[in-house]
Amino acid sequence: MQRLTVGETARKRKRSVTPNPLTGEKTMGSTDAQPPNLDEAFTQHLQGTAQQQIYAERKEFLLQEERDSAWDRAARESASEAENRADQLVWEVREDERDNLFGNKASEAIPGPETLDMGGQFLTNKERIEKSQLFRIAQRMPKGCHLHLHFNAELQPEGLIEWARYLPDTMFIRSTQALVNPEDYDVTEIVFNVMPADTPTSDIFSSDYNPEFKAPGSRPWMNWKTFCEEFPRTRSELNAEAWVKEKMVLQEEEVYGMKQTVNGIWARFNQATRAFKGLLNYDEAYRRYIGLAIDSMIRERVMYAELRPMLMDKFIPSVDGQQRYDLRAQMDMILEEVEKKKQELKNKNELDKFPFGVKIIYCTPRSIPKQKMRSEMQDCIELKLKYPELICGFDLVGAEDRPNHIGFYRDELLAFVETCKSLNIEIPFMFHAGETLLDTGGSKEPQNSNLYDSVLLNAKRIGHGYSLPRHPLLMEKFREKPICIELCPISNELLHLCRNVKEHTFPQLLAAGIPCTVNSDNPSLFSSSLSHEFYQVMVGWPTMGVHGWRQLAEWSITFSCLSEPEKDEARRIFKREWEEFCCWIVDKYGH
Numbered sequence: 001m002q003r004l005t006v007g008e009t010a011r012k013r014k015r016s017v018t019p020n021p022l023t024g025e026k027t028m029g030s031t032d033a034q035p036p037n038l039d040e041a042f043t044q045h046l047q048g049t050a051q052q053q054i055y056a057e058r059k060e061f062l063l064q065e066e067r068d069s070a071w072d073r074a075a076r077e078s079a080s081e082a083e084n085r086a087d088q089l090v091w092e093v094r095e096d097e098r099d100n101l102f103g104n105k106a107s108e109a110i111p112g113p114e115t116l117d118m119g120g121q122f123l124t125n126k127e128r129i130e131k132s133q134l135f136r137i138a139q140r141m142p143k144g145c146h147l148h149l150h151f152n153a154e155l156q157p158e159g160l161i162e163w164a165r166y167l168p169d170t171m172f173i174r175s176t177q178a179l180v181n182p183e184d185y186d187v188t189e190i191v192f193n194v195m196p197a198d199t200p201t202s203d204i205f206s207s208d209y210n211p212e213f214k215a216p217g218s219r220p221w222m223n224w225k226t227f228c229e230e231f232p233r234t235r236s237e238l239n240a241e242a243w244v245k246e247k248m249v250l251q252e253e254e255v256y257g258m259k260q261t262v263n264g265i266w267a268r269f270n271q272a273t274r275a276f277k278g279l280l281n282y283d284e285a286y287r288r289y290i291g292l293a294i295d296s297m298i299r300e301r302v303m304y305a306e307l308r309p310m311l312m313d314k315f316i317p318s319v320d321g322q323q324r325y326d327l328r329a330q331m332d333m334i335l336e337e338v339e340k341k342k343q344e345l346k347n348k349n350e351l352d353k354f355p356f357g358v359k360i361i362y363c364t365p366r367s368i369p370k371q372k373m374r375s376e377m378q379d380c381i382e383l384k385l386k387y388p389e390l391i392c393g394f395d396l397v398g399a400e401d402r403p404n405h406i407g408f409y410r411d412e413l414l415a416f417v418e419t420c421k422s423l424n425i426e427i428p429f430m431f432h433a434g435e436t437l438l439d440t441g442g443s444k445e446p447q448n449s450n451l452y453d454s455v456l457l458n459a460k461r462i463g464h465g466y467s468l469p470r471h472p473l474l475m476e477k478f479r480e481k482p483i484c485i486e487l488c489p490i491s492n493e494l495l496h497l498c499r500n501v502k503e504h505t506f507p508q509l510l511a512a513g514i515p516c517t518v519n520s521d522n523p524s525l526f527s528s529s530l531s532h533e534f535y536q537v538m539v540g541w542p543t544m545g546v547h548g549w550r551q552l553a554e555w556s557i558t559f560s561c562l563s564e565p566e567k568d569e570a571r572r573i574f575k576r577e578w579e580e581f582c583c584w585i586v587d588k589y590g591h
């Protein structure tokens with residue numbers, strides 16, 4: 001029988017419509033129709049056709065259109081030959097490590113225990129990351145400026161704990177409960193303080209211990225050295241220092257634990273922050289801390305930083321607990337220590353490594369009453385008048401799912417703006433905003449999102465901005481103004497905004513054309529560093545490359561509070577270092 005073509009079959013099918021005997025419905029009859037020869041049709045249409053050609057051209061056009069409007073276009077187009085080569089090599093290193101270091105080759109076999117997801121949970125991956133060449137490269141990368149870094153959370157805890165050994169008489173510890181049963185050690189919160197040696201003390205290991213610390217006559221403190229000596233008596237598996245360190249750093253199990261909640265991890269985070277405070281807030285440590293923080297930035301190839309101290313507690317003690325230093329004295333210490341570092345660098349002819357020192361963003365908690373907020377703002381302005389080059393911004397900090405939202409302080413914030421204008425000073429807002437999945441500013445009302453107030457109050461930058469993609473209109477406003485976003489990817493993962501960096505919203509923010517920078521937020525609590533953050537954005541989005549890294553670093557200069565001539569100088573240094581960096585990659589990985 002002669003085979004019908006596809007077209008003839010279709011015509012024939014049309015002719016053979018018959019009513020369904022049960023329903024009367026007319027359906028296509030197939031009784032007398034020949035099945036179409038699909039095989040022949042496909043063979044015919046698979047041969048190089050105009051459609052294939054047109055599709056390929058349209059695809060290329062679509063890709064080109066996307067590249068032409070991509071966020072990293074300027075960097076891509078201005079890349080040197082070495083940078084283009086470095087981009088290709090870094091891509092190769094990353095993709096090789098995805099398959100071979102992490103073992104992410106898809107297979108039906110259940111992966112062995114050595115397999116980890118590249119870009120998966122940060123703390124779970126941390127040891128593997130440290131074996132990675134991509135991480136080596138991230139460490140070596142010139143990073144520009146660090147714009148979101150909390151003052152007490154820059155350095156790892158070991159050093160601070162060690163320094164406390166040298167204060168056998170004046171370092172004290174307080175607990176929120178007696179340490180008697182094993183569970184007490186897990187649930188208690190501890191804080192430190194330097195006080196006069198004759199401060200009345202109690203025994204935290206006694207069931208009579210009274211943790212009350214506010215009431216007159218309360219004596220919740222125990223000498224730290226005594227605490228260390230007594231500690232093994234009740235908890236032999238850890239010594240006091242190791243136990244305290246666990247309290248100060250977020251542990252993998254508590255971050256990712258099945259039963260962990262957003263509130264739970266924030267409570268732990270806040271406890272950890274408070275545990276750091278007393279260990280560095282006394283004159284000797286404060287000074288040493290600044291120098292060491294700068295050393296660590298230089299190692300990480302950061303050339304300048306804007307640090308965020310909480311300045312609501314106005315005094316820090318001297319090492320003997322006898323004197324108190326007010327905010328001005330603290331600012332003087334910062335300036336002096338920065339100056340010492342600069343001198344050191346100058347002597348080594350290395351001033352380009354950290355030429356601009358640091359600036360301070362005045363931070364205050366969003367939990368305080370309006371009256372207190374007002375006095376905080378006045379303190380900030382007073383400091384700005386006294387230290388115009390040092391104070392560079394104002395920020396509200398603390399969990400955004402708790403009161404208050406920025407708009408709660410609307411009148412005070414507007415008064416702050418007008419007062420600054422009348423004094424002819426500028427203290428830009430750099431609010432924490434969008435660091436929440438509820439995005440209701442600690443209330444039940446979506447209109448209390450801190451993202452609205454950040455736009456209305458003309459923030460220069462915002463911290464986090466994680467939930468901004470839910471507001472396309474605000475995205476547009478951020479892009480137009482522009483308001484820069486200080487990304488803190490590891491912080492966001494550890495504080496339960498996303499399970500891992502691949503779920504983070506930074507690709508949406510960047511793709512929308514909003515300038516962003518990369519930051520480490522609280523590296524000492526998160527066991528992280530700025531190099532880890534840059535590593536994370538590289539493995540979190542396959543589209544990220546060396547050009548993207550450069551764009552992020554360049555934005556950190558553009559959106560810093562350096563003066564225009566300083567920015568030009570910063571760009572000059574950065575450009576040179578970047579080219580060296582790219583050549584180093586080509587040298588090391590090009591064979």
Ligand SMILES: O=c1[nH]cnc2c1ncn2[C@@H]1O[C@H](CO)[C@@H](O)[C@H]1O
Binds near residue numbers: 397
């Ligand atoms: O990611 C954050 N979001 C909001 N507040 C924070 C974050 N990191 C630190 N702090 C808060 O800032 C103060 C230290 O300067 C600490 O009180 C801490 O709770």
